[in-house]
Amino acid sequence: MADKLSIGIDIGGTKIAAGVVDEDGHVVARVRRETPTSSATDVLDAIAAVTEEFVRDHHIRSIGIGAAGFVDASQSTVVFSPHLAWRHEPLRDAAARRTGLPVLVDNDANCAGWAEYRFGAAQNQSDLVLITLGTGIGGAIVLDGQPYRGQFGIAGEFGHMQVVPGGLDCECGNSGCWEQYASGRVLMRRAIAEADAGSALGQQFLEMAGHRDRIGGWQVTEAANAGNEECREWIAEVGDWLGVGIANLAAALDPGIFVIGGGVSDAGELLIAPARAAFARTLTGRGYRNEARITRAHLGADAGMIGAADMARLAAKRRRPGQPGARARVRKATRTTPSMRPVARTVPKTTTRAASRRRRTS
Numbered sequence: 001m002a003d004k005l006s007i008g009i010d011i012g013g014t015k016i017a018a019g020v021v022d023e024d025g026h027v028v029a030r031v032r033r034e035t036p037t038s039s040a041t042d043v044l045d046a047i048a049a050v051t052e053e054f055v056r057d058h059h060i061r062s063i064g065i066g067a068a069g070f071v072d073a074s075q076s077t078v079v080f081s082p083h084l085a086w087r088h089e090p091l092r093d094a095a096a097r098r099t100g101l102p103v104l105v106d107n108d109a110n111c112a113g114w115a116e117y118r119f120g121a122a123q124n125q126s127d128l129v130l131i132t133l134g135t136g137i138g139g140a141i142v143l144d145g146q147p148y149r150g151q152f153g154i155a156g157e158f159g160h161m162q163v164v165p166g167g168l169d170c171e172c173g174n175s176g177c178w179e180q181y182a183s184g185r186v187l188m189r190r191a192i193a194e195a196d197a198g199s200a201l202g203q204q205f206l207e208m209a210g211h212r213d214r215i216g217g218w219q220v221t222e223a224a225n226a227g228n229e230e231c232r233e234w235i236a237e238v239g240d241w242l243g244v245g246i247a248n249l250a251a252a253l254d255p256g257i258f259v260i261g262g263g264v265s266d267a268g269e270l271l272i273a274p275a276r277a278a279f280a281r282t283l284t285g286r287g288y289r290n291e292a293r294i295t296r297a298h299l300g301a302d303a304g305m306i307g308a309a310d311m312a313r314l315a316a317k318r319r320r321p322g323q324p325g326a327r328a329r330v331r332k333a334t335r336t337t338p339s340m341r342p343v344a345r346t347v348p349k350t351t352t353r354a355a356s357r358r359r360r361t362s
């Protein structure tokens with residue numbers, strides 16, 4: 001048991017969530033810190049500090065880091081992070097040197113998608129798409145039981161698919177991006193407009209947030225969950241746009257399940273029911289094809305941490321084939337990873353032997 005623990009560290013734009021995670025995806029210890037946004041060295045210090053804290057009480061074998069940014073396909077370098085100081089930051093090797101443990105780095109959404117696949121809403125599915133609705137839209141893809149990162153490591157940035165040509169301006173420089181219509185930003189925009197207009201609802205948002213600058217989508221979600229009709233309508237509208245985008249993703253990827261995570265998913269069925277309706281209305285070939293399920297994520301804010309830890313644990317296990325229990329897992333992995341060496345090596349060998357036998361007998 002002690003051998004099967006790994007640390008998951010989810011580094012977001014404002015918070016670092018770190019935990020010790022066992023092989024069943026249970027978090028057995030956790031800490032939270034503010035993310036130092038000024039320098040990459042400060043983030044490294046924070047990683048080293050939480051690791052030091054955890055190794056005191058737990059036998060840790062590996063560390064997985066989920067980073068809010070573009071991570072290269074070799075899971076070692078954060079190429080770019082919009083909210084943090086990382087620019088081509090070789091985070092994996094730097095963190096491994098500081099902690100003395102094997103480290104794996106992946107995009108935070110990829111980690112969350114992996115966690116939902118292994119332990120959450122998408123267990124027993126082979127193909128899933130995770131859509132995280134926060135201020136923007138992020139996401140992850142698992143295809144045939146493997147995380148799909150794309151050739152350059154950037155797959156799953158769904159938020160910037162254009163859904164309205166010539167539509168609302170987006171921070172990315174384009175216009176009409178999906179996240180301008182189907183994310184927490186939409187709710188935030190509306191809430192701020194209400195506050196500025198001085199309506200009773202706007203006053204309520206101001207009181208909940210404490211300050212205009214702290215008004216966000218979560219106040220709308222909270223008010224909607226408490227029964228406010230206007231907020232429910234705004235969330236239904238976001239859900240409608242969500243379903244339209246999901247139909248596009250289904251046309252491209254055809255997964256069995258769409259898992260909706262992120263803060264806006266706290267609205268539950270207020271969001272998901274309209275998304276399902278719009279999906280059913282928009283899906284190509286509707287009525288003549290199997291339709292993917294749309295469901296809420298199960299692991300909440302822990303998903304990134306759990307997925308990062310699990311990826312790191314599995315990677316460390318593959319590096320130590322002598323470990324008890326490793327063989328079964330490695331074998332299983334080779335079935336779905338045609339590029340892995342054991343399969344590639346045995347196939348040509350058998351062919352060669354059969355060919356030479358054929359040569360000898362003829």
Ligand SMILES: [Zn+2]
Nearest residue numbers: 160170172177
């Ligand atoms: Zn955009």
